[in-house]
Amino acid sequence: MTSHRAKVGVVVIGYDDAAHVADAVRSALAQGDAVREVIAVDDCSTDGSAALLDALAAEEPRLTVIHRAVNSGGCGSPRNDGIDAATAPYVMFLDSDDVLPPGAVDALLGTAEAHGVPVAAGLCVRRELPSGREVPWERALYAGPAVLPNPSRRPRLAHDTLCVNKLYRTDFLREHAIRFPEGRYPYEDYVFSARVLAAAPRVALIPDTVYVWHVRRDAERLSISLDRGDISNWRARTEANRAAYEILLGAGEKRLARAVHAKFLDHDLRMYTRELELRTAAYRRDWWDHTRAYLSTFDAADLTLNPSAPGRLLARVLLASPAPRDLPRLRELAARPARLLPPYSRASDDTPVWSSDLPQVSLEHFLERPAHLLPLAVDAELHVGARATRLRLRLHELYGRVAQSGPASAHVVFTRREDGRVGLRGEARLLPDRYGDVWTGETPVELSELAPGTWDLRLTLRFGDGTDREVTAHALGGSGLLRRRVVLDVHHSVGRVLLLQPYRTHAGALALRAASGWRGMTEVLRRRLGRLLH
Structure with a gap:
């Protein structure tokens, strides 16, 4: 049996997170002999994180600390520093406020070596703090073990935009020049993950939990994924989706590119729509205009392939209306499961439609869909x-x-x-x-x-x-x-x-x-x- 000893480098990135970074580093070191090195990249912290990491490194020979002279403003640059510094055959990523569960590295490395794949991926769970409630991320994708000769065999991979629940062969990343966007680029992992899929690697999936994503909604400084109160966050998200789509399309991976749009409609669009009523009128106008402009770049098939899907119906309402409207009803449609509240209008020819003043948004597909699959209210x-x-x-x-x-x-x-x-x-x-x-x-x-x-x-x-x-x-x-x-x-x-x-x-x-x-x-x-x- 192939030895798993000292073959993985874990890149831990952090900025002003002295309260948590030591726990992240220790969770990586606790993975055992499979971890050759832990590379902690401090992004010019001012809260004592750097000194804390140096103290840990003085006691742990496997820990190397990289001190950035200037804060990058994002997560991509420090991760790239870690890739450049890695000496281990495999590398994975860990954020300073998260942890690796026991056995994560062994599970991923064992799978990667057993099947000779450059990418191995496992289940990530979102752990709400302080309650401790755990919600699996993309559970269906990791329901059982699988080895895929090409990512296009399972387009759902494009929905898992996380970079942290995966193990990568270091020379694979370097050979294909796969890196994160530099500087302040929110949702940088969307782009990185698209670049990985565009290289068409063999991929192994395992059902094991390999990453614990801590969600701290009451933190003084919210994470990028939680800090959605400013329109710039939405603009960054759509830009990252656009870049991921173009990367995959440019690589000839049409199925995966289309899956990027499907994920945007089913996940991103629904999540932000649920929160629209909480925002200011100015935010809602900017969000509506920007979203309509982005959706107008989608192929018609992206919106009509499954017209009864809630995200696609949301998109069609947005494209049909130049101004924000029906926000309470859209919020309910964006729920999980979706709910379509009355009124249930019909056009002059008796065709079901979104509303009497928006008859171009047809709901005729509901007449053919089984009732137990409808967005019942x-x-x-x-x-x-x-x-x-x-x-x-x-x-x-x-x-x-x-x-x-x-x-x-x-x-x-x-x-x-x-x-x-x-x-x-x-x-x-x-x-x-x-x-x-x-x-x-x-x-x-x-x-x-x-x-x-x-x-x-x-x-x-x-x-x-x-x-x-x-x-x-x-x-x-x-x-x-x-x-x-x-x-x-x-x-x-x-x-x-x-x-x-x-x-x-x-x-x-x-x-x-x-x-x-x-x-x-x-x-x-x-x-x-x-x-x-x-």
Whole structure:
């Protein structure tokens, strides 16, 4: 068996991150003998990071520290410094605020050597802090092991724009001159990843978790991917997508280039659309104009190949309207799963359309799509009575397609966001109104059974034809936060209370925050005040 000893270099980059960089470096060193060197590139920090790294290097011979004389303003230049300094046959990348889980290097290196591939990739998980909730990134892509003779065999690879969950053969990067954009270039990994795919390497995929991406939404300085409040962030994202597309198209990789556009529509466009209502009117106008200009460069097939896909429908509405419109409805369509709220308009020839004043955006494809795959809209509202709290649901008809499947019931689940724990279950029988426009149902919910945390409502609609559809519910009850409730906290000592805060998420869905005791209540109110002030 081929030895895995001392064959990998881990490039750790950081800027003013003394609170976390040591943990990142130690997680790389802790990978064991497979790691020949850890190259820490300090991007001219001013918070003591450089001295901290030098102190670590004095005790660890495998650690080399590179001190940049001038801050680069981005992540690309320090990573390029690491590539240039690497002496190991393989290299991988690690950001100062993230960590490598135990066994990550062994898993990637073992796979790369066993199959003789220049690129091996594994699963990355996004870990929300401080809750610890973990969300896999591109889980389906890494569902099982695979060896691909060419990336074009699996176009979904273009959706995984991360550079950090992969191991690269160093001479492969150098032979093909694959580098990151220099200087301040947000989303530099989009470009780097496209350059890797354009070189058409054999790629091995493994289901092992090889990278932990820490998401700190309350950090004083947000990461580039989280700092989306300025229009420059969106411009940088579209520019990186454009560059990735052109790199792949120029390399003759049409399928992968088209996958870049598909990823933009399904991920990037939906994410920023969900947040549009939170922005200023000036931001929304700039965003709308810039997005329309970018979308106008797409091939027609990019928008019509799967016209019922939410991202493609969003794009068609944007291109058809010169000014921002229907933001609440677009937000719901951008949700996961998508929800298309009423009104459901028809053109003069009875064809389903987005609206009477935007008839060029046809929804005719909904008439042929199975009901359990449609963006069904369910409203949800909590009603607190003298003796019990009931969850009331209302399912909307969608051009007759819902009635054809015969809605029967809605299975109700409240799941804690932090750990996926199920707190409440229920079943609501769905009954049609006299006009056949909506189906309504309700179920009692014992809110006092919920432990502290954030609880998301998930529904499974069950139809008489044997199909079902998982959906989330549109929150009724006015904009912003809904009315708070105080109930007895049955999970703690007698006399303590539980504050329940129903609220509407950025995507418009109903969710609940639960805080135990007066201290918890104070913390919920403090966070609410903070959001109002910002």
